[in-house]
Amino acid sequence: MKDVVKYAAFAAVLLLAGPALAETKAGSSWGPGADDTAFAHMLAASFKDKGIAKLDRLTQDETQAFCSDPEAAASPAAAEKRQRIEAANMATVNWPSDGKWLGDWKEGEKIAQSGRGNTWTDKPGEPNGGNCYNCHQISPAEISYGTIGPSLLQYGALRGGDEETMKAAWAKIYNAKSLNACSNMPRAGHMGILAEAQIKHLMALLFDPASPVNAKAGKPQ
Template sequence: MFKKNAVAAGMAAFASVALAAGCAVADGSKGSDVDITAMSAEELAEYFIFETGSFRDQEMQEGGTWRDRMTQDDIQKACSMEGNPDGETAGRVVAMARASYEAPESIELGDWRKGAELADSGFGYRMGHNNDNHGQREPGGNCYNCHVFDPRVSVQGTIGPSLVNYGANRGTSEAVLRYVHEVISNPHQYFPCTEMPRFNTVDRQLLTDEQISHIMAYLLDPESPVNNQ
């Protein structure tokens, strides 16, 4: 999750220029005009993004539309523009994250081989001229973008901590399984305002519990290459 809405920030900068120029734009409704000179830069950015048709009401793979994807939820609002959140903000974010988490009846490890494929795959929710089609291929977690799992894999990220030998060092107790499931589902429960995505919450499911079980197996199974370094 971005710490700052880059699109809105860029539009706000453009809006400042537009306001200085004193221009007016049509709002797209039956010939009426909107006087943008009466708006603040932030109001004008919101206007350009959401009211002028800049983003179509195209359906997203995760449900909802472009408008929904561009609208911050409460956690994103709380974390926006924060460097390291203060104690009050962190507490609110953790509380909201825990309220959005629904624990399965049981948590078990899946197939680490499938988990390796999901961790390597960035397929899933890209939109544009060539949308990710879930009818052709299941979404992945793109975990390699931020973490090192297996140092023998040539391209992996370093934004997040290394996970090499994660299961070998921690085991597979019930407490560890529950913790890892909670972090993958909604990491804000432990790391408020983290950049790690929320993969499975009560109102948004980017990965299913089955897919998460496979990624957990890749991370924790003693047979996984992650734990044999």
């Protein structure tokens, strides 16, 4: 089944951060944010470079820092900044270099199933998985999937394949923050997790009529 090794580091952060998180700021149920010096120092002191996993992963960019306090980020006062951050992320999206949106849906299914990549045990240059099933229902044949994100069954069949729809789906995969500043979805293209060809394969998984995603209900696979 899907490899969840890359989430071990996140679990380790939570375990190590336990004491620090308990010392919440006055009047806040969220606790230390991106600007909390003690919290940042604790993280830096608790980890070290190993393999391709470098300490620069602990450094937040503007988008991550903005979303570190979800209540503040969702407040009406932050609406203008949210829009600016989304626009900045949209500007990072690289569209298909050859103008073609779709690759091979069968390859897309392999990428969606794989959660491998970006750990210290991985070698530089090895392709990463998308780990899509960790959050989404995709193929009706797969019984193990997460529910953090919406079900993607019938994705292309329900939406069609016009240019606007394709661009929205591509942008979501390439940089989800371009459409929702604090989306839980990783910025797969922008952060170098997935290459252009891999994104095309995932697009095919979503839109190709032959993909199991778009099979009619009850139709055997």
